[in-house]
Amino acid sequence: MDETELVTRAREGDQEAFGELVRLHEKKVYNLAVRMLGNPQDGEEAAQEAFLSAWRGLALFKGDSAFATWLYRLTTNVCIDWLRKEKRRTAIARSVPLDDEEGTLQLPDLRQDPAEEAERQERLAAVRRCMDALSDEHRQVLSLREFSGLSYGEIGSLLNLEEGTVKSRICRARLQLRKLLLADGNFSEGASSKKVGRGGAV
């Protein structure tokens, strides 16, 4: 059954069809929420909330956009609302940085030798850690781009920003992330260009 059919059935109240849609998108929705909120506990709750909102609001989804786009937009709305409420509730800065102990660990990639795999996992953990260390502004915009695949225009309409601002903010966020990674010590400048397959075309 393709996604359109699943959406149609879910709109008619078919929970099984909706379950399939959840399965198709849960990883992305979960990661988007975790990244936007900066920690896995809130991210999980927000992701659940987003799916529940989708179920409740399917009647409002007319299929003019892809279901995924609509769903990511919902997720983003939940997260933005979450951050806003959080800010109002406490003036305390976001605490617990995300590391592997808190999230579900990726299964090791058995194709690689253990030392390389350990290094890879270390690098990925560093990326998560440093993304969480970005400012809210930078993290939101970069997460939206990397984990939802929304266009600059769509991100702009969600965050109330001009498309050009989105574009340059994403660029600044990337530079900031690189800076943090270099400072974190798990990434060395230019090292990537020495790796096999680097230095390729744009």
Place this chain on the structure above:
Amino acid sequence: MTCEQALEAISAALDGELSDAEKEELEAHLTSCPDCRALWDDLRTIQEDAWESVLEPPEGFHDRVMAAVAEEPAVRAGQPKKRHAWKGWGGLAAVAAVVILIAGPGLRSGMSGSGGNGGAAPAMAEVLSDEAMGDAPEEPAVPEGQSEPEDVGMYDMSMSELGAAPTGRAASDRNESAAAPEEEAPQSQMQMFANKSVEGAAQGYRAVVTVAGGLPAEYSWDEDGQLVLAAEELEALKAALEEAGISYTVQDSGEGIEADGSWILVLPNG
């Protein structure tokens, strides 16, 4: 191309947002500028790592979502309300119309303030209205046909014919006042009034608000265990919910929630 221009182009290239001509221009710059080439390589590696760094949802996540869904009375297309809710709707519609058109903007702002923080313009509202103004792809939940001026005329006429000039009510009186015009109005005119409103409302809601736990003291569920409000009351509701520490989510139709004559549906969570 300067290095500064190359920087933005590199980022846009990673996002797949460059045209072929722009790609060629960037490629030419990268060939002649080792610094920008190194930056390109770094940022590309970081992007790939970021993609790879995704987490699996925790064990049981799917089941928890589906358990919540199973408990949820979903709002299905074309049947936003159960049959016996029409009466309550008419009442609410009457109050909304009275507030908007008879008492005028002064009272409206008074009402939105009654939740405790009417002056606040939360980010969500901005997001929602922006979305409506942007390229929001969803079809409007309420069709164009539900035109404002027509409704305005109808409400105006009805109310002047009724001779009723209800006094301003705070949100806390909403449920009492909902019944008031109905008692005072001749049955036939009230029916027309209500039918007109209900007709529009039945076609969909601008937003669905889901509330975890109870409602703030000044609101109460209708006989179906849900609540329909005029769209402009959303901000007051949100402020009241936040004041009371009740968590909630707002899901909009993509049509915008500010317009007069549109509705929001409030549902309990679970």
